[in-house]
Amino acid sequence: MKEIHNDSLRLQFIERSGYKALFSTEVVNDARLFHVEAGDFIVREGHQPLFLFYLVRGRARLYATQPNGRVSLIDFFAAPCFVGEIELVNQGHEPRDVQAIEECWCLALPMKSYRPLLLGDTLFLRNLCVALSQKNYRNIVSLTQNQSFPLVNRLAAFILLTQSGDVYDEKHTQAAEYMGVTYRHLLFVIAQLTREGLLQKQKSGYAIRNRKALVALAEEMEPAH
Template sequence: MEKISFQDFYKNKTLYSLPSLPQNVLETSFIVNFKHNETIIHENETLKNIYYIIDGKAKITDIQYNGKSILLQFLKNNDWIGELTILGVEERTKNVTSIGSVTCLMIPLDIVNQYLLTDITFFKELSVFLSKKLLDRSSHFSKNQSYDLKYRLATFLLESSNNDIYQESHIMVAEYLGVSYRHLLQIFSDFKSLGYIKKIGKNNYKINRQKLMEISIK
C-alpha cells in the first residue's frame, strides 16, 4: 500500500468524483493505492479507517465457521468501505481485497467520529449509497433466478477480471452464483470451446471481453 496526504495528491492530480465532505476532513485524509489482490481491510480487525473508492474495484469476502471463504459483493468507483461499522450495524469487519490497482480516499476513524458522524450532508449521501447497495444485492438475487448461468457467468467474468485475467476460485463462484460446482465447470468448458475464455494457468483464464459483453446481462 502506498499512502500520501490528500493535499499533496490534490496538488498534482485531477481527482475523480469525490463524496461531499467538509474541507477539514479532506485536509486530514489520505490517498492510498493498493496493488492487485492486496487486502484493504482484514476480517475481524479493529477498524482504523474508512475508505472511498476513487478508482478501481474490490471484493468483499467472509470466512465461515468451517473455514470456507464466501464471496459477498463487488465494490467499484464511488463505493464506501467500512461504512456499516461506523454506523454500528456491523460488529465485525469482513475481508476487502483489491482487484487490480485501486485508489481510495482513506479517512482516519478519529476524524470520522469527530466531524462526520454529526454531518447531515455526509449522512444523506451515505443513506443514498446504502439504498443503492441494497438494490444492487436485490438485483443480484433476482438475476440468479431469472437468467441462465451462461449469461450470469459472462457478467461475473467481466466484473471480477483484472486486465482481462480471471483468477477466482470455482467453488466460491459456484456458491456466489447459486449453482452446483459441476454445472459451473460445464459452462466454463462451453466458454472455452466458444473462445470466450482461454486457460493460461492452473486457475487463470484470459477472457475475451468483446465476446462476453455480447451475452452479458446489461
C-alpha cells in the same frame, strides 16, 4: 496497502472524485491517500479499520469466513464508493476482508477522530444512505438475475466484473457458491465458453479472448432486452 505522501496527487483525486462535496465537515486537510496493489487488502477480517476509506479508482471484493471455516465471496465494490462505512456507524460490526481485484486508490479519514464529526454531518449521512440504498438495489437485481437467467449469461457478467488485466482467476468453489450453482455446472459452462473461443485456459486462470461476446451475453440480462 501503502500511504502515498504526494499532496498534488492527493488533491487531484479529491477534485476529480467530488470527494469534498460528500461532506459538510471540512475533510480536505486530513484526508490521506492510499495505493493498494491487486490482491492486497483494504480491510482485514476481524480487525476494525483505522480509516473510513473512499475508493476513488479500482475494484474490490468482499469475503466472509463462515463458522465452519469456509471462505465465501459476498459482494463487489467499484469506485466510487465508501469502504468501512458500516464499521463507522456500528462499532460492534465484525469487519470482513475487502481485497483489491486490481490496482486501487483510496482517500481515507482517520476513523477515531472523525467518527463523532461524521455521525453529526447530515450531508454525509444523506449521501451514505443513498449509497447504501443503491448497493441494496444492486443486490436485489443480482438475486433476481440469479433466479431468471441461464448460468452462461450470469457467468459472462461475473467474469467481466472480476477479471483483472483480461484474466479471470476466481476460485471455482467461491464463484459457484456466489452464483448459487453446483461446482460441476460452473465447470461445464466455463468449458463451453472455452470451446467457443470466449476464454482460453492458461496456467493461472482464463484469458479473455472475446470480450465483445461476453459483453453481449451479459447485456442480455439488462432491462432493455
